[in-house]
Amino acid sequence: MFITATASSVVGLAASEGAKMPLIPHIPELIFGLVMFGILYAVVAKKVVPNLEKAYAERTAAIEGGMKQAEEAQAAAAAAKEQYEAQLAEARAEAARIREDARAQGAEIVAEMRGQAQAEASRITESAHKQIEADRQQASHSLRADVGRLSTDLASRIVGESLHDEARQKGIIDRFLAELEAGDIRPEKVGADAPAGQDA
Amino acid sequence: MSLTALAASITSLPAAEGGEGFQPPTTDIFWLPLFGKGDWAITEQMVWGAIVTAFLVIMLLALSKRAAVIPSKGQWMLEGLYNFVRNGVARDMIGTREFLKFVPLLFTFFTLILFNNLMGIFPLAMNPVTGKIGFPIAFTLVVYAVYHWIGIKRMGLGGYFKHMVPEGLPGWIVPFVGLLEFITYFITRPLTLALRLFGNMFAGHMVITLFVSAAAYQLLDGGAALKALSIPTGLMAAIMVLFEALVQFLQAYVFTLLAASYIAGALADHGDEH
Numbered sequence: 465m466f467i468t469a470t471a472s473s474v475v476g477l478a479a480s481e482g483a484k485m486p487l488i489p490h491i492p493e494l495i496f497g498l499v500m501f502g503i504l505y506a507v508v509a510k511k512v513v514p515n516l517e518k519a520y521a522e523r524t525a526a527i528e529g530g531m532k533q534a535e536e537a538q539a540a541a542a543a544a545k546e547q548y549e550a551q552l553a554e555a556r557a558e559a560a561r562i563r564e565d566a567r568a569q570g571a572e573i574v575a576e577m578r579g580q581a582q583a584e585a586s587r588i589t590e591s592a593h594k595q596i597e598a599d600r601q602q603a604s605h606s607l608r609a610d611v612g613r614l615s616t617d618l619a620s621r622i623v624g625e626s627l628h629d630e631a632r633q634k635g636i637i638d639r640f641l642a643e644l645e646a647g648d649i650r651p652e653k654v655g656a657d658a659p660a661g662q663d664a
Numbered sequence: 665m666s667l668t669a670l671a672a673s674i675t676s677l678p679a680a681e682g683g684e685g686f687q688p689p690t691t692d693i694f695w696l697p698l699f700g701k702g703d704w705a706i707t708e709q710m711v712w713g714a715i716v717t718a719f720l721v722i723m724l725l726a727l728s729k730r731a732a733v734i735p736s737k738g739q740w741m742l743e744g745l746y747n748f749v750r751n752g753v754a755r756d757m758i759g760t761r762e763f764l765k766f767v768p769l770l771f772t773f774f775t776l777i778l779f780n781n782l783m784g785i786f787p788l789a790m791n792p793v794t795g796k797i798g799f800p801i802a803f804t805l806v807v808y809a810v811y812h813w814i815g816i817k818r819m820g821l822g823g824y825f826k827h828m829v830p831e832g833l834p835g836w837i838v839p840f841v842g843l844l845e846f847i848t849y850f851i852t853r854p855l856t857l858a859l860r861l862f863g864n865m866f867a868g869h870m871v872i873t874l875f876v877s878a879a880a881y882q883l884l885d886g887g888a889a890l891k892a893l894s895i896p897t898g899l900m901a902a903i904m905v906l907f908e909a910l911v912q913f914l915q916a917y918v919f920t921l922l923a924a925s926y927i928a929g930a931l932a933d934h935g936d937e938h
Contacts, residue, residue: 486691486866489798491703496710497802500717504776507721509768512728516746517764519731519739526733 612637686881689873694795694866713793716779724775749774749920757924758931766927769810773803774920777861781912784869785905792912795865797858804858807923812849815930824930857922864915868908875901 615637630636697705727742735743749771754763777794784792794800815824828845829838879901882894 486694486862487797489801490705490707490796491798492705493707493710493713493796493798494802496713497799498805500713500799501772501776501803501806504717504720505768505772507724508772508775512724512746513768513771515728515731516743519733519735522733 608641611641615640686878686885689870689877691870693873694791694869696791707796709791709793709796709799712783712789712791713780713799716783716793717776720775720779745775746771753917753920753924757921758928762931766924769806769927770920770924773807773923774916777803777919778913778916781865781916782909784865784872784912785908790872792865792869794861794915795869797862797866800858800861800865803861803919804854807857807926808854811923811926811930814927818931853922853926857919861915861919864911868904868911872901872904872908875904 694709696708698708698711699706724742727738730736731739750763750767753774754767754770757763758766780793780799782792783789784795812824815827818824819827825842825846828849829842833841875897879894879897882890882897886894
């Protein structure tokens with residue numbers, strides 16, 4: 465069997481004419497290896513790597529651009545906030561100013577109203593006074609007439625005859641009243657010095 | 665060759681009782697000429713590499729064509745991949761000042777290596793393009809040229825070599841460190857960069873092929889016990905496919921990361937390289 469094996473190996477070796485020791489390169493393969501490398505290298509260096517690197521650069525730029533955009537947006541937001549705050553402060557100041565104005569105006573209105581009310585009150589008081597004066601005057605006149613008539617009636621009853629005409633003619637009553645007002649005549653009780661018998 | 669034969673004879677031992685011996689996959693599974701013969705044959709890996717490159721060119725152009733500030737779903741997915749290289753590798757390794765001009769280079773490395781690696785688990789291909797050392801060498805040559813060119817352009821030829829030796833070392837040690845650094849810059853780095861990628865893809869494909877072919881052999885040619893054993897073997901193949909997916913992504917990332925690190929080293933001012 466040793467012999468068979470050896471023989472077959474030998475036969476196998478003989479059959480494969482051109483076969484070499486594994487460590488001896490087959491020259492066409494070596495050359496073809498270089499060609500393969502050359503072709504693939506050309507393609508990779510000229511097309512594949514530049515394409516991919518371009519995409520990478522664009523990707524980086526896109527990310528950086530996005531970040532820049534975000535920063536800009538942030539800055540814009542900050543500016544808007546500042547503006548808003550400024551406007552808010554302005555609005556507050558204006559509101560305070562308006563409130564102040566309103567207060568002043570209110571005070572003015574109150575004062576004005578008070579003046580008006582006072583004027584009105586004094587007007588009403590005055591007219592009331594006048595009215596009262598007029599009423600008093602009128603009452604005084606009618607009272608004077610009444611008093612005159614009453615005293616005349618009284619007197620005529622006492623005297624027994626009508627004194628009306630005579631009294632009116634002579635202006636006795638008016639004169640008496642005038643004297644009374646002037647204080648020349650002291651009011652006396654009718655029955656004070658007259659005899660009690662006269663009265664009955 | 666005797667090692668392969670020995671391995672083959674060992675694995676074929678238990679199967680021998682069932683009839684024909686099991687033939688484990690040899691490194692010949694990587695030799696897949698389509699057109700032509702010998703040294704100038706066009707191999708299947710080259711065709712898959714061309715398909716991957718065309719697919720990447722079309723997809724990257726389509727997804728980045730209308731790159732916009734607000735990404736489409738396609739652009740969003742492309743950006744995820746692109747940002748992984750741009751920010752996770754280029755910017756972190758090279759620094760914010762100068763990383764951008766190296767992004768195309770690193771993104772090309774990452775996508776090209778990742779998708780060529782993924783051909784190892786892509787159902788129609790099931791063969792990692794980068795499992796053929798010619799491709800890792802080609803990519804490494806580019807890295808090699810780029811970081812030396814940057815270093816010499818930055819510091820001048822003399823300055824570049826001077827920059828390899830850290831400052832403040834005792835005089836007698838400088839030649840030794842200089843030699844070590846020279847070897848690192850000119851031999852170790854490119855060698856490890858290419859071999860790491862190649863080795864991972866190569867071994868991963870070998871392991872998957874081994875489990876798949878073993879499972880097939882156990883199921884088709886084995887006795888009852890071997891037929892039963894084909895289930896865990898097949899399961900193992902599936903697990904290895906998932907594991908390979910992780911390794912394929914990881915190796916594309918590691919290659920890109922180291923390329924960025926070498927570029928950063930060549931860009932760095934004297935002293936703060938490490």
